[in-house]
């Protein structure tokens with residue numbers, strides 16, 4: 300039976316942090332002689348990583364593998380303080396593309412640790428963001444991934460009035476709420492961030508999907524298996540009662556047999572999945588009656604390029620002026636090489652790499 304209609308979640312796909320990181324690495328590829336290095340996958344998406352590999356970017360899991368003097372980017376997930384320090388040694392040119400919302404959690408961890416709190420950090424063991432955040436105040440932080448961890452962590456609390464709960468930014472809302480509730484039962488004065496640490500992009504994508512998952516016969520979540528927010532979306536769709544939930548990296552992984560009886564199919568994409576994958580999955584589904592966009596909110600957050608790249612702007616202006624006949628003032632009046640960063644679309648940047 301053909302798919303009748305696709306319900307397409309809005310917002311979906313690239314968030315402001317991923318947009319910033321991808322455009323920043325694209326700038327580095329343009330500005331520096333290859334190879335440019337990147338510590339960890341820039342974002343957890345296979346296509347994105349492969350496109351940058353094709354541009355000569357070398358991904359490493361150890362900053363000491365980056366040669367002296369080479370340019371290196373630190374990924375959007377945030378890095379441990381000792382990794383940031385080590386990457387700056389040996390005259391490496393370092394661009395730290397950590398998302399500002401991850402930096403906010405690092406800051407919360409630092410402040411609470413300084414004030415003597417025991418910090419229960421809700422996150423996934425081994426995920427780059429969790430590893431980086433836990434390293435900010437390792438002596439004060441305990442990872443809570445499941446209920447048993449909460450019991451063990453709670454047993455180590457010495458002052459019940461100084462307990463804080465922080466979280467990985469990309470969790471499913473249920474995962475976070477459950478831990479906070481159980482912690483509050485035990486430690487009524489528990490401290491949490493005024494809203495919570497789940498970022499706007501995570502919650503917006505989940506909210507957009509809940510409605511769709513209730514109406515659809517099946518939901519397809521586009522994103523890689525190591526993408527935390529993608530996995531959170533699959534949980535949200537299941538919790539909303541959708542009987543068939545598939546996660547695919549792209550159209551080739553679509554299990555058409557699994558959705559052969561589905562008339563209405565919901566589609567969304569994790570925060571690190573480019574729009575070209577959404578388009579190709581919908582083309583594969585070929586809905587007879589087309590696509591209905593289901594929008595819960597407008598998302599217009601913009602994160603400017605990392606500080607280190609912004610500091611390069613004067614040099615880039617001068618280089619652009621050289622090409623344009625030496626008139627730096629004219630280049631700056633036109634906004635310089637970063638003029639279009641806000642309006643530049645990271646999905647299009649990647650698509651251009653693939654042409």
Ligand code: SF4
Pocket residue numbers: 314315316317375398399400401468469498499500501528570
């Ligand atoms: S998912 Fe949220 S925290 Fe992660 S990069 Fe995107 S905006 Fe930042």
